[in-house]
């Protein structure tokens with residue numbers, strides 16, 4: 675069995691731009707590829723798990739989302755990084771969804787389809803729904819990065835982050851995991 679890193683996309687790997695749907699507007703965080711390369715080199719399989727409600731809301735199409743993902747995969751491939759699979763939930767929040775975070779469904783699918791050891795895997799994201807997704811799947815740790823919406827979340831009253839690891843950047847998340 676293989677350990678994995680499940681990564682949120684927007685606000686975690688790339689700069690959060692509301693409803694990003696244009697590959698030309700995709701901007702990766704400076705430390706994203708270096709961090710992913712380190713994790714991959716240590717045997718972690720990389721997955722992206724992304725809520726894309728902009729599709730369900732009618733703001734952009736599945737093809738638009740794939741164009742952004744393709745650009746991200748190209749940039750990653752240039753650094754020798756491979757995402758095993760990009761799981762996406764296209765539904766709007768009020769719609770019934772197969773895997774929209776905080777559902778752990780995509781992580782459970784990865785466990786089964788790619789022989790992933792969830793207990794030794796991590797979820798990294800910038801929203802509470804990312805953390806809950808990891809908790810619901812039983813990963814070793816859900817990690818909140820204070821990029822994207824993460825910083826704002828840490829200031830919200832009544833949000834219990836005691837089970838999460840809170841870090842500033844993907845580099846710090848990586849340092850912790852490889853610690």
Ligand SMILES: [Mg+2]
Nearest residue numbers: 682684685800
């Ligand atoms: Mg995000």
